[in-house]
Amino acid sequence: MENTEIARIFTEIADLLEIRGENPFRVRSYRNAGLIIEGLPVSLESIVERDEASLEDIPGIGKSIHEKIVEILKTGKCRFHQELLKEVSPGLLEVLKISGIGPKKVKLLADRLGIRSVDDLEKAAREHRLHELPGMGERSEQKILKAVEGYKTLRIASRRFRLSVAYPYARNYVEYLRAVPGIIDIEIAGSLRRWKDTIGDVDILVTCRKGAYVMKRFIEYPDVREVVARGETKSTVILKVGLQVDLRVLEKKSFGAALQYFTGSKSHNIAVRDRARRMGLKVSEYGVFDERTGRRVAGEKEEDVYRAVGLEWMAPELRENRGEIEAAESGRLPVLVEERDIKGDLHVHTTESDGANTLEEMVEAAIERGYEYIAVTDHSKAVGIAHGLDEKRLLKQIEDIERLNERLKDSGKRFRVLKGTEVDIRADGTLDLSPDILKRLDCVVAAVHSGFNMTGKKMTERIVKALGTGLVNILAHPTGRLIGTREPYEVDMEKVMSAAKKYGVFMELNSYPERLDLNDSYCMLARDKGILVSIATDSHGSLHLDHVIYGIHTARRGWLEKKDVLNTRSLSELLKLLRRS
Numbered sequence: 001m002e003n004t005e006i007a008r009i010f011t012e013i014a015d016l017l018e019i020r021g022e023n024p025f026r027v028r029s030y031r032n033a034g035l036i037i038e039g040l041p042v043s044l045e046s047i048v049e050r051d052e053a054s055l056e057d058i059p060g061i062g063k064s065i066h067e068k069i070v071e072i073l074k075t076g077k078c079r080f081h082q083e084l085l086k087e088v089s090p091g092l093l094e095v096l097k098i099s100g101i102g103p104k105k106v107k108l109l110a111d112r113l114g115i116r117s118v119d120d121l122e123k124a125a126r127e128h129r130l131h132e133l134p135g136m137g138e139r140s141e142q143k144i145l146k147a148v149e150g151y152k153t154l155r156i157a158s159r160r161f162r163l164s165v166a167y168p169y170a171r172n173y174v175e176y177l178r179a180v181p182g183i184i185d186i187e188i189a190g191s192l193r194r195w196k197d198t199i200g201d202v203d204i205l206v207t208c209r210k211g212a213y214v215m216k217r218f219i220e221y222p223d224v225r226e227v228v229a230r231g232e233t234k235s236t237v238i239l240k241v242g243l244q245v246d247l248r249v250l251e252k253k254s255f256g257a258a259l260q261y262f263t264g265s266k267s268h269n270i271a272v273r274d275r276a277r278r279m280g281l282k283v284s285e286y287g288v289f290d291e292r293t294g295r296r297v298a299g300e301k302e303e304d305v306y307r308a309v310g311l312e313w314m315a316p317e318l319r320e321n322r323g324e325i326e327a328a329e330s331g332r333l334p335v336l337v338e339e340r341d342i343k344g345d346l347h348v349h350t351t352e353s354d355g356a357n358t359l360e361e362m363v364e365a366a367i368e369r370g371y372e373y374i375a376v377t378d379h380s381k382a383v384g385i386a387h388g389l390d391e392k393r394l395l396k397q398i399e400d401i402e403r404l405n406e407r408l409k410d411s412g413k414r415f416r417v418l419k420g421t422e423v424d425i426r427a428d429g430t431l432d433l434s435p436d437i438l439k440r441l442d443c444v445v446a447a448v449h450s451g452f453n454m455t456g457k458k459m460t461e462r463i464v465k466a467l468g469t470g471l472v473n474i475l476a477h478p479t480g481r482l483i484g485t486r487e488p489y490e491v492d493m494e495k496v497m498s499a500a501k502k503y504g505v506f507m508e509l510n511s512y513p514e515r516l517d518l519n520d521s522y523c524m525l526a527r528d529k530g531i532l533v534s535i536a537t538d539s540h541g542s543l544h545l546d547h548v549i550y551g552i553h554t555a556r557r558g559w560l561e562k563k564d565v566l567n568t569r570s571l572s573e574l575l576k577l578l579r580r581s
């Protein structure tokens with residue numbers, strides 16, 4: 001069984017317990033387990049096979065979760081989860097996903113109106129039965145109907161997979177195929193090669209020696225649930241998790257052309273072809289041909305395909321027909337930011353709030369990655385569910401960090417822990433910690449965590465007011481979206497960024513796989529406005545530091561270069577940039 005499936009069970013347990021009104025700490029431990037398992041780079045199955053006891057070395061996985069993982073791997077399900085499902089109907093899990101409806105309200109809806117599903121809820125709202133409930137009026141009925149609509153749109157969109165889910169599956173599949181005798185070249189194409197935030201299906205291209213059993217081995221992959229099509233040159237399968245994978249076997253002489261074609265995007269391809277046609281050439285998945293004579297001009301190498309139509313090769317992330325063709329023509333392609341440019345992480349949690357690792361463990365992991373710095377940014381008190389820090393606890397953490405920095409210095413390590421916070425932006429735009437303490441910090445990250453349903457005008461005012469305090473360094477996850485589950489809140493990002501520019505605030509690109517917020521187009525907007533972007537992970541455990549790759553590739557889709565990214569700066573440059581008046 002795959003990690004995502006196991007993670008889903010734990011997340012559902014958390015939801016079910018929450019609907020039942022259980023102790024928040026218990027709920028949080030299951031929710032955290034779900035998040036951690038989803039982000040694991042190796043399969044739980046393989047960990048358990050090798051050494052079951054090592055499960056408990058994974059931060060955030062205690063004894064009770066450990067036992068449940070083993071039970072799920074052995075039996076395919078978890079008794080505790082099944083029992084909860086008998087008590088709370090599964091349709092209510094979907095009702096919980098509707099924006100503005102929390103666990104308490106779900107319980108109320110179920111107990112008082114017998115609501116069991118999103119459809120029940122919609123019906124009750126249309127029949128004006130909701131305002132019998134305490135705290136609900138006509139306006140809340142309208143709001144709920146709107147939210148139900150939003151949820152249904154998302155459900156359709158969520159047939160796509162998050163990048164962070166598709167990527168590990170594809171990578172494992174490719175590793176497996178690479179080992180098949182006779183395979184020569186193998187590449188991932190499609191939206192995954194472009195690092196889009198959601199993936200419809202995975203496209204893999206190979207060349208191989210004559211007579212190699214590539215298709216046979218492709219469909220024999222143990223994780224395949226269903227073979228949709230099997231042919232000589234193209235096969236399609238569905239993996240157990242539901243992800244579709246296409247494999248194409250190509251001739252060597254057209255591999256580059258096929259790679260170019262199947263990488264897309266479609267609109268990029270159309271633009272390339274139009275250009276070729278004007279030059280008397282024809283570009284197809286088989287090669288570039290002279291339209292008049294039919295002579296092959298290019299095809300084996302992707303670079304040659306682009307060169308044949310007078311373009312420089314460009315990174316797949318740019319291929320969305322957003323100006324890359326003009327840039328490639330005139331030699332003005334951006335030199336995109338790379339993983340090795342990143343010098344530290346400016347959004348990291350510890351066990352003080354809702355992280356799974358201690359301050360020391362997070363620092364150790366960051367040093368191991370070769371970073372020069374991290375900013376510790378635990379939640380502030382308003383985020384009660386995350387055990388956010390008040391001024392007193394934050395003061396204590398500041399002292400802990402200062403002592404740790406001394407120790408690091410004494411041991412000769414060139415690494416600095418920045419004192420920070422992820423301070424909540426309250427509904428009225430004030431910050432959740434006193435100015436005195438915020439001034440003592442090196443790096444103040446601010447974010448919205450509640451009240452997502454206000455009007456766009458109010459939300460914009462709220463955020464602009466927070467930035468205007470002069471106390472904020474970075475606006476975290478600026479639009480609040482959760483890919484596939486929550487749409488961005490209504491906000492005028494143009495205005496928010498103008499304010500950020502005015503007050504010297506940087507924008508975050510949160511690399512947490514569900515967020516990727518800023519998205520690619522907002523990265524472009526930030527760059528156009530001359531605002532540096534912090535590519536941060538929002539890590540809730542040391543393993544999450546690896547999520548930075550999703551942020552980096554999203555930044556590349558937004559055309560960001562090293563110079564456009566805040567945390568490519570050395571420690572001393574960074575500290576200058578973080579100085580507030």
Ligand code: DGT
Nearest residue numbers: 190191198199200201261262263264265266269270
């Ligand atoms: P996805 O799978 O929905 O996340 O997105 P892609 O981009 O991977 O799309 P997919 O798998 O349907 O096709 C892979 C690539 O093949 C696509 O990016 C561009 C190319 N392609 C597919 N259909 C067409 C088409 O009708 N015209 C052109 N010009 N290219 C196409």
Ligand code: CA
Nearest residue numbers: 190191201202
């Ligand atoms: Ca695809």
Ligand code: CA
Nearest residue numbers: 201202203246
């Ligand atoms: Ca495809």
